[in-house]
Amino acid sequence: MFGPVQMYTDINGAQQYRRVLKTDRMWFYPPDSPGHVGGSPPNADAFFRSRLFFWRPVGVWRYSLRCPRTDCPGKDKQVFLYKSGYHSKCRHVCDINGWYSMLTEVLACGPCNKTASGMGKSSSSKWGRFLAWDKSILSQLTPAHQAMFPVVLTVCRGVDKKVLQLMKDRTEGNTMAKVWRQVQENHCDEYLNRKDMYTTLLMDLLKPGSIVSSFRTNFKAPKQRWKLPSPRLLRHAFLLGEADKVEEYRTQILSTFGKVLKFDSTKKICKQLSGEGRGTAEWCTNIGNENSQIVSFVFTFEESTKMLKPIADGVIERYRLAGEDAPQLMYIDRGCCREHGETSVEVLFKDWVDNRMVIRLDAWHWMHRFDAAVRNDSHPKFGLFKSALAGTVFAYNKADMDLLVKAVRAGSDNNYSGLSDTELIHQRISSLTVKHYLRRITQGSQETFMLLDFAIETLKGNAGLDENGVPLFKSDTAIDEVWTQQQRHLECIQDPPNMPMYRVAKISSKNGIDIPYYTCMRGNNSLECFHSHLPKMIPGPNCAARPRCIY
Structure with a gap:
């Protein structure tokens, strides 16, 4: 943490020596844990050291920060906060697989301190002093510098942002209790690995005939694992972090x-x-x-x-x-x-x-309105009816179909000469491919009326019966009522004239032929x-x- 020893002259003119913190970093890492036994028995503390984060935006980055007080006397002047030592409070931060400590520097405002001293305030030493991890100080940093601050602080502790990242997955079942169990497992694994290394080295020292075993040396027990914050505290930290965004x-x-x-x-x-x-x-x-x-x-x-x-x-x-x-x-x-x-x-x-x-x-909401006249959606002819509804409203673009058939035929040595275009579409082209590479257009209100009226009349008869003779519709009157009500919306479900309903997301290559990959803009x-x-x-x-x- 400290640089070379420096000599300075104090207020009495005497020469003194001091060690100054390194000004080129904020992270400080401990030495690696010993992996073998040297001349003396290992110390338990050497296996459970943690890293340190020293937040110093002014000391390391030379950042120019202004006093956050609204009534600061130097508000309209080019006056910035300066370093005024370091805070004695140490925060313990919960990381993804362990703990680390966090310190901060203290920043002072000259005009505020001067005003407080002149007014005789008893707390003038703290009146113009601010901790560098206060929100009023962090908010003055650029977004890039704020992202370098790795902690979301609570009242007594802190939670590393990497832990809170686990909560950002918006999927079913991803609760804070699940994140807490995952972090707890990581903490336990890390602690047991360090403890296992320490006890393994002690067992080597206690082998029969060794000098240590003959003197019956008492070794220091490994430190206890720190208790993980509750899921409620982790959730509170997550909400604090997201509230800032x-x-x-x-x-x-x-x-x-x-x-x-x-x-x-x-x-x-x-x-x-x-x-x-x-x-x-x-x-x-x-x-x-x-x-x-x-x-x-x-x-x-x-x-x-x-x-x-x-x-x-x-x-x-x-x-x-x-x-x-x-x-x-x-x-x-x-x-x-x-x-x-x-x-x-x-x-x-x-x-x-x-x-x-x-x-x-x-159009899909319009089609679902016909479900009121259907007996149930488990009827064998229900899927056929839905397919007929979609077929009466939409039709595939012929140019897109020809291009897709051409690309599929290019993947065969004989161009699937034994298959017609219709057979090729049913046998070699999946529904997912059709969805992304073929555009659909509305057929017009008159064409939709004729096709749907014919489909309904057909399914009223024997075509709408299942193997037990149960009809698809509740009754002819029910489907006629629904069809009569929905006829006035036939014009509402048509595409506006001369307006494209698809946009090209990308150009895909299929068997050496470029095909547009479409994304539909129609509907809800x-x-x-x-x-x-x-x-x-x-x-x-x-x-x-x-x-x-x-x-």
């Missing part, structure tokens, strides 16, 4: 825009609210874009125009301030059209609708996936309102 996350969300928006709500995540926030929200409404990014979100007690008006006005104002053009298209799951007057969505986004934004109904599927993943992002079955916002 809320403004960064907010900036990322507020800088997200899109030309194709998706508007949808869910109740799944609100059921987990506990504590003071329980019962204060029933709906989580999200607005996403064509890149599966969240543009904005809000928790509301009810899904009404009055409650959703602030989020709509906020997003419209954000687009205006950023100079972004109004979105061209918005997909919703209901409320797309009304016989008289404006719909609720048209009222919320009136400024965009006036700028020719098109509102469309998600991306938001539906996000809603299904939301409950898994919260560790545990219940969570209070404030921690939920951080998660």
Whole structure:
């Protein structure tokens, strides 16, 4: 830790010697544990040493920091904090597989100390002094320098950021109790490895006939393993660390825009609210874009125009301030059209609708409405009916199909000459390949009406019966009622004219032929996936309102 011995002259003019801390590092590592027996018995402390982190942004980086006090006399002057020794308090930090100690330097403000001395304050020695690990000091550093601070400090201890990184995986079952068990296992393994090395060397010394065994030397017992902080403390440290990044996350969300928006709500995540926030929200409404990014979100007690008006006005104002053009298209799951007057969505986004934004109904939500007339989803003809629904609305792009067939044929020596294009598609092309390399287009409201009407009439007959003679539909009247209600939405599920619904994510090479890899921008599927993943992002079955916002 210390450099060469230096000589200096004190206030009395006498020559003194001192050892000064090294100014080129903040991490200090102990010597390696001994691996063999030397001339004397090993000391137990040599096997359980830990590293030291000495936080010195001014002493090492020569950083210029200002006094954090709002009433500092030198606030309007070019006055910076200077080093004023080191703090006597040592923090023990929980690492991923052990512990280490942490010290910090003390920074002082000259104008504050001078003012405090003139006012005769009894605590003038502490009035203008600050610890370098205080949040008011850390906030003055650049993001790159803040990232070099490895600890999230609690009241008495600290937790290394590498431990908290384990909590960032937003998957089901990744709770702080699981992280705590993993860290505890790492601590136990590290401690037992060090203890095993110490006892192994002692056993070598105690072999029969050795000098140490003849003198019956008493050896020092290995130190006890430090108790790991509780899962609750680790969770508290994680929330403290993430709370400092809320403004960064907010900036990322507020800088997200899109030309194709998706508007949808869910109740799944609100059921987990506990504590003071329980019962204060029933709906989580999200607005996403064509890149599966969240543009904005809000928790509301009810899904009404009055409650959703602030989020709509906020997003419209954000687009205006950023100079972004109004979105061209918005997909919703209901409320797309009304016989008289404006719909609720048209009222919320009136400024965009006036700028020719098109509102469309998600086709998959429209198809699910036919489930009300189906007997049950386990019926053998249920999958056939769903496939027929999709086939009446969408059709594959012929140019993409021809290019994919050409690429598949190029992978065979005889170009699969014995197979027709239809047979090749069914035998050699998987559904996943079709999903990513073929674009689909809507067939138009009239074509959809004729095809779906024919499919429904066909499945009303013998084609809709299973092997036991059970029909697919509850009754002919039930399917006719649903079909009559959904006919008015046939125009709402069609793609806007002259607007591409796919973007090229990359260019793939298949058997030497370049094929575009497409990503679909149509519908609310991306938001539906996000809603299904939301409950898994919260560790545990219940969570209070404030921690939920951080998660």
